[in-house]
Amino acid sequence: MAHRPRAEMIAETRAKLVSAARAAFGKVGYAEASMDDFTAGAGLTRGALYHHFGDKKGLFRAVLGEINSEMIVRLNEVSRKAPTRWQGFVDECVAYVEMALEPEIQRIVLCDGPAVLGDPTQWPGQDDCIRVMSRNLQKLMDEGTIIEIDPVAVAHQINGATLYASFFIANAADPREASRKSVEALKLMLGGLLSKSEAH
Amino acid sequence: MAHRPRAEMIAETRAKLVSAARAAFGKVGYAEASMDDFTAGAGLTRGALYHHFGDKKGLFRAVLGEINSEMIVRLNEVSRKAPTRWQGFVDECVAYVEMALEPEIQRIVLCDGPAVLGDPTQWPGQDDCIRVMSRNLQKLMDEGTIIEIDPVAVAHQINGATLYASFFIANAADPREASRKSVEALKLMLGGLLSKSEAH
DNA sequence: TCAATTGACATACGCGGCGTATGCCATTAT
């Protein structure tokens, strides 16, 4: 029988490592995740890990990249469906809050991410969420929907606001109610960006 | 000569540990800070640390408590000086952004804090910043300055927004300019909370 | 077809950091 081409085997190994690490990081957090443990769980050893990713941080970066890509896809999906650009933007923000509620995303991207890799806005090519948001803000500005303002600065603040909104929701006694209130508050504050002619 | 009363010596030891840990955590981060190293730097050993704080996390909590108290004092100072309640509130938010720019606060409170202790909104008695902000929002609502909305939900989002604003500023090529833009954006979004009669 | 070479991955080793168990000495209590 013909063995699988080598490249496929390698890709599979990398995928197994990323997958196992993602599960471990999401479950017990970066610091508590033992490389020996989760590589063994994937039928491998730390040898493979160091070979492909250099160190624990490198693997973490790879996991982060994977999750980030998935988030981008979902965000684009949301804004694509909206009737207006502004509505799409608001929906994206709300969707971001909802995603940040998922334990894996919250733990890996939002809690451990900054501690392990530092300032999230500096992650190489992985701060796509902020970039996507900035672009949308720029377009909204061009068409006169919102006030002239630095889109990148705004995007960062919205990013932070949604993150902490999700913290709030996740630990509320009544998450559903907390979510309602948070989305309401978020929309209010986003409304502050609208130009006077657009404000309702 | 009469030896200092024992209680004083103990308080001094605790203070030395907190101070040394704070410096180490602020400089190299929680994970990289070696307990052996910074206790030795304070003329002590890990024995004292475990005796007083139980473990590394316990000491971290103490450091966080100290920093938090200082932040509260500074925030109150700011809002006390403002001519109107609304102005005081806005000033507080801006001051929070500025504090979050200080490396020690950014590293310990904002980066490592969530990773080590989890969701910041759940820190026992240490989420005072959010509580202070919530109270102010409630008062603003009572006097009709801002729209009726859940103050705690809003406070969390503002907290997150200011934090990420400071990330943005800290790494900008021109921090001063980035700060200007961020404050401008922040004020805009806060403006979304104003009731129609108050909006300008 | 058969070396020679590359590279994917495992194994083996040492180091440092953490937590605990234990011991010592000064202060306080009786």
Add this chain to the structure above:
DNA sequence: ATAATGGCATACGCCGCGTATGTCAATTGA
């Protein structure tokens, strides 16, 4: 003055990380 408390140091073992080294399959070239 002796007993008892407790603040803090010392000593030990474990575990996790990173590196150096080894092995074997897959590719390459003549």
